[in-house]
């Protein structure tokens with residue numbers, strides 16, 4: 001089952017960012033599959049760390065691009081990144097402490113924020129960069 005897929009309408013046509021988004025989606029898919037296959041704790045720990053690391057790198061990449069191009073939506077976009085990162089870190093911490101079981105609902109929620117953020121925040125950034133290059 002393909003839980004998350006990057007549809008053409010979610011592509012920014014900025015290859016670097018599109019590839020990073022594909023990886024983000026792939027990691028969420030892997031997390032979902034691994035969770036369904038009996039939730040091997042070591043594998044889930046590793047995937048969560050990879051997801052954190054990748055998301056951090058990806059957000060920093062976009063923020064760098066935004067500040068380079070004086071993107072007017074920088075503040076709003078950056079605070080959305082901060083909020084999502086905080087949520088993800090909180091989730092990973094609770095999971096590692098054993099206070100949280102990864103569930104279908106949690107992975108669905110991750111899917112939700114990834115797709116909504118790409119559509120509502122990253123797409124407008126892509127359009128802006130396209131016009132200013």
Ligand SMILES: [Fe+2]
Pocket residue numbers: 059062077081117121122
């Ligand atoms: Fe973003």
Ligand SMILES: [Fe+2]
Pocket residue numbers: 021058062118122
């Ligand atoms: Fe993004």
